[in-house]
Amino acid sequence: MTDAAAAAVEAVLARAAPEPASLLPVLHAVQEALGHVPPEAAGAIGHRLGLSAAEVHGVVSFYHWFRTRPGGRHTVRLCRAEACQARGAGTLQAHAERRLGCGLSGTGAGGVNLEPADCLGHCACGPSVLVDGQPHARVTPERLDAILAALEEKP
Numbered sequence: 001m002t003d004a005a006a007a008a009v010e011a012v013l014a015r016a017a018p019e020p021a022s023l024l025p026v027l028h029a030v031q032e033a034l035g036h037v038p039p040e041a042a043g044a045i046g047h048r049l050g051l052s053a054a055e056v057h058g059v060v061s062f063y064h065w066f067r068t069r070p071g072g073r074h075t076v077r078l079c080r081a082e083a084c085q086a087r088g089a090g091t092l093q094a095h096a097e098r099r100l101g102c103g104l105s106g107t108g109a110g111g112v113n114l115e116p117a118d119c120l121g122h123c124a125c126g127p128s129v130l131v132d133g134q135p136h137a138r139v140t141p142e143r144l145d146a147i148l149a150a151l152e153e154k155p
Contacts, residue, residue, distance in 0.1 A: 001040040009038075009041045010044070016049070018048055020050055023056065024059070026049065027056075031067070035067075036070050039060075042054075042056040043056075071107055072112050073111040074112045074154070075115055076096065076130070077116070078117060078127070079118075079122070079130075080116050080117060081120075084127040087126040087127050092129075092139060099144070099145065099148060102114055110151060112151060122137045125138050129147070
């Protein structure tokens with residue numbers, strides 16, 4: 001971990017209550033500051049919060065919202081729940097992977113992270129995607145292309 005990353009983690013920890021219940025807010029703050037949660041930070045985070053590095057790693061690896069490596073500029077989360085699968089999410093995923101040139105949990109063309117989501121809560125209008133935190137429903141491959149084209153125009 002770089003000195004700057006270590007300083008960012010320490011700054012987050014300095015604001016956190018030193019208790020295990022602070023873990024999720026700390027992880028979110030570290031990811032907000034760095035764009036990811038460096039695996040090397042698990043020891044420092046755990047020590048400050050009274051947890052083991054393994055416990056911290058377990059939480060980071062359990063929740064798909066956390067990443068352990070730097071990502072791209074934008075994030076597209078594809079819903080993989082049963083309702084979206086029944087409405088064509090598999091076809092949409094295959095299209096997104098071809099279009100971006102990466103698989104799930106990868107970073108593809110234009111610096112777009114392609115991530116899985118367990119459920120986005122739009123079960124009646126799938127397949128759904130979450131693009132930089134903005135939900136989109138009834139997404140077809142053509143509609144996804146338009147969404148991705150719009151991302152290319154953003155800084």
